Amino acid sequence: MKEIILCKYGEIVLKGLNKPYFESALTKEMKFRIAPAGEFDFFHSQSVLYVSPRNDECDIDLAVELAKKVFGIATVARAAECEKNMDAIIKTAVEYLPEKLRGYKTFKVNGKRGDKRFPLTSPEIAREVGGAICDVMPEIDVDLIDPEITAMVEIREDSAYIHAGGERGAGGIPYGTCGKATLLLSGGIDSPVAGYMMARRGAAIEAIHFESFPYTSERAEEKVAELASLICEYTGRMRMRVISMTEIQEEMTKKINEEYFTLLLRRSMMRLAARAAKAGGAITLVTGESLGQVASQTMPALVVTDSAVDMPVLRPLIGMDKEEIITIARKIDTFETSIQPFEDCCTVFTPKHPKTRPELEKVLAEEAKMDFASLEDKAFANLRIREIRRAIDT
Numbered sequence: 001m002k003e004i005i006l007c008k009y010g011e012i013v014l015k016g017l018n019k020p021y022f023e024s025a026l027t028k029e030m031k032f033r034i035a036p037a038g039e040f041d042f043f044h045s046q047s048v049l050y051v052s053p054r055n056d057e058c059d060i061d062l063a064v065e066l067a068k069k070v071f072g073i074a075t076v077a078r079a080a081e082c083e084k085n086m087d088a089i090i091k092t093a094v095e096y097l098p099e100k101l102r103g104y105k106t107f108k109v110n111g112k113r114g115d116k117r118f119p120l121t122s123p124e125i126a127r128e129v130g131g132a133i134c135d136v137m138p139e140i141d142v143d144l145i146d147p148e149i150t151a152m153v154e155i156r157e158d159s160a161y162i163h164a165g166g167e168r169g170a171g172g173i174p175y176g177t178c179g180k181a182t183l184l185l186s187g188g189i190d191s192p193v194a195g196y197m198m199a200r201r202g203a204a205i206e207a208i209h210f211e212s213f214p215y216t217s218e219r220a221e222e223k224v225a226e227l228a229s230l231i232c233e234y235t236g237r238m239r240m241r242v243i244s245m246t247e248i249q250e251e252m253t254k255k256i257n258e259e260y261f262t263l264l265l266r267r268s269m270m271r272l273a274a275r276a277a278k279a280g281g282a283i284t285l286v287t288g289e290s291l292g293q294v295a296s297q298t299m300p301a302l303v304v305t306d307s308a309v310d311m312p313v314l315r316p317l318i319g320m321d322k323e324e325i326i327t328i329a330r331k332i333d334t335f336e337t338s339i340q341p342f343e344d345c346c347t348v349f350t351p352k353h354p355k356t357r358p359e360l361e362k363v364l365a366e367e368a369k370m371d372f373a374s375l376e377d378k379a380f381a382n383l384r385i386r387e388i389r390r391a392i393d394t
């Protein structure tokens with residue numbers, strides 16, 4: 001018996017004339033992402049992407065797990081494929097479904113006749129297959145109103161497919177279909193979640209990380225690389241640029257009034273991030289900031305940060321509580337890594353009394369006390385690039 005994977009579209013079904021663009025992006029992404037599971041053929045019809053193993057070497061369990069992390073898919077169902085006649089359908093259903101239905105008390109079968117030339121109607125298909133299942137599984141009852149599990153028999157163009165429902169997919173929009181963004185990635189809880197959320201909405205993501213060696217350790221950077229790799233479970237790959245803030249911060253401790261330290265550091269990081277973004281073809285910045293979470297995230301502080309760059313700064317977590325952010329961090333498996341205690345370059349010289357209601361004019365006057373531009377040129381010239389992959393690809 002041949003098993004295949006049916007990936008039902010999420011929001012792509014709402015796309016009008018642009019649908020083919022999203023479909024082909026989805027297919028391309030799926031091909032790349034499930035490649036470690038073997039060789040598959042791909043085709044789409046009626047808002048489903050069919051993923052069909054080319055040979056026995058394919059690891060279907062692995063392919064399903066990987067497909068569940070591809071954005072653009074609402075449900076992922078493995079299904080038995082058979083010829084489009086009732087003998088073959090019943091034989092396959094009786095072979096394939098009992099294992100899936102075992103343990104449930106009630107079930108029903110839904111028929112779906114996508115190919116209207118098929119001689120039986122949808123209810124007739126359901127009735128015949130349901131009857132055959134009852135014959136081989138006397139322990140389970142039919143309940144048409146409120147069954148514990150619903151099996152499907154779908155008659156499509158080329159074949160019939162039999163399955164017992166799907167698992168939830170990653171949702172969202174195919175990766176990279178909505179433009180490219182540069183994510184400011186720290187080792188904290190928030191920024192990995194922000195990157196995941198933007199990628200889920202179709203942004204292609206590059207990361208930039210600021211370190212402050214030797215005030216921050218090499219191990220701290222590895223933690224960030226690990227977080228980037230966990231985001232790659234959903235994006236497949238990611239380029240991470242690493243820039244050292246050490247000289248800038250050392251100069252700041254000499255020249256800058258302590259209460260402006262964090263704000264001016266953040267403005268400097270924003271300028272460097274915007275330069276990195278332009279170098280990588282990204283058109284927006286993304287941060288993990290959430291309104292009011294810390295002193296540098298009050299509204300006046302965010303205004304001061306934004307005014308350092310001429311590029312939109314997207315903050316997908318802006319209206320979320322920490323608890324809601326943590327729920328997502330746990331779901332995408334970054335939480336445990338994020339809470340490992342390593343220093344971040346933002347925290348190594350933290351002032352005791354940061355400004356929470358900064359005025360831009362005073363900030364600019366303070367900023368003029370030192371030559372940020374030339375130190376930033378130097379930091380940018382020394383940036384390192386790291387190509388990050390998912391665990392399965394390394």
Ligand code: ATP
Nearest residue numbers: 184185186188189190191209210287288289345346
């Ligand atoms: P996170 O949990 O993401 O570290 P946070 O609540 O600790 O966030 P901040 O340290 O003020 O907040 O940082 C706010 C945002 O600035 C982060 O979400 C991230 O986007 C960016 N950021 C902070 N530190 C760095 C860094 N070292 N490298 C790159 N981006 C950073």
Ligand code: MG
Nearest residue numbers: 186187188344
């Ligand atoms: Mg942080």
